[in-house]
Amino acid sequence: MELFPDGAHVRLRSRVHGTYLHAAGDGAGVTASPQRASLCAAWAVHRLARDGAAYVLLRSAAYGRYLALWSRPAPQGSGRRPALRAYDAPGPILRCYDAPDQDDVLWVAVRAGGEGDDDLLRHGRDDTSFVGVTGDSDNHDDTRRTHWVVEAIPPRRRPPFLPAPVPLSRPMVLWRTIAYVRADDDGNFDPHPLARRRFIFYGRSVFQLTGVLSILLREWFFGIKLCVRAGSQGRLTPLVVDLPANEETMDIVVLTAGSPAAQGQELVYPDVDA
Structure with missing residues (x-):
């Protein structure tokens, strides 16, 4: 748990693919991306104790929503880009944290065991659910697809500048x-x-x-x-x-x-x- 101190920011890098756990641009999905220097790859740690158990909540540093477990199976990936899902269980999404007893945002950090310092993210409600990366074209061991390397992100000295407005390139405006x-x-x-x-x-x-x-x-x-x-x-x-x-x-x-x-x-x- 020392890799997830409350209030710190971390990246989660897939041991198999080398890609990072990313908040998708729609603010609701979760994906895997090779882009490291992105706020979408940064997760704020929110530690929580409930009923005598310690949990890790991961909040997107880009959009503020929490990594959660979806109630339906996530779609399988296609092509070369890996997709994300919770292994042998529904897939991860981003959700608001609205209720004190909400449990779909609860995760437990578990050491993978063996050589190295890999970690697993096991869901707090369903101990058979692990966040992992899968691709249609690879033959990697399924168990290692759930292995993550936790990278600590230091804080900035000053807030970043806001991105300048970009002219709209299409007639439909959100x-x-x-x-x-x-x-x-x-x-x-x-x-x-x-x-x-x-x-x-x-x-x-x-x-x-x-x-x-x-x-x-x-x-x-x-x-x-x-x-x-x-x-x-x-x-x-x-x-x-x-x-x-x-x-x-x-x-x-x-x-x-x-x-x-x-x-x-x-x-x-x-x-x-x-």
Whole structure:
């Protein structure tokens, strides 16, 4: 468990394929990718004790959602790119963490045994389910497909710059409801859904979303920091990449830049280039 300290960021690299566990661009799926220097490959560790057992929750550093177990079998991969699934069980997805007793987001880190320092991610509800990589064209031992090398990601000294808006290349534009709330300098905010204000946002640009919120709140653009909260039990995740390619409502908590909350230990920016 020392490889998964609470609040740290990690990458999970497949021992067999060398690919990384990635949050998919739609903000809901999980995939495998060779790209290492990506926020989609970074996972924030959320440790949890429940009923005397210790669990590891993995939260996407890109979109804030939690690695969870799907209730139906994941589709098999095709072609050369490996697909992800939980072995002998339903596949992994990204989900909001909404209920105190929610168990589909619970995982247990287990040493693989034998030579090396590989780890397994066993689901906390179903001890026969392990996250692994599979490809149609390989002949690797099934047991080793569930082996992961855990790579620690150091924190950045400063928050990254927001990506510049990209001109739309197609006539169809994604839109979603943004539910937002303003936090005080200590990070306190009203958690009740009725405390949220809402508006329709078109596109995916986090830069433009920050601009809209700065106008609505009548604050300086660089004076606020946006965090996404994926579920009532989810921790805050700094929003520094463009929004996922879906039209689902996003819950945004607005912090004051430079405040104790924005500089606290919980809001860590992983240095994915390290």
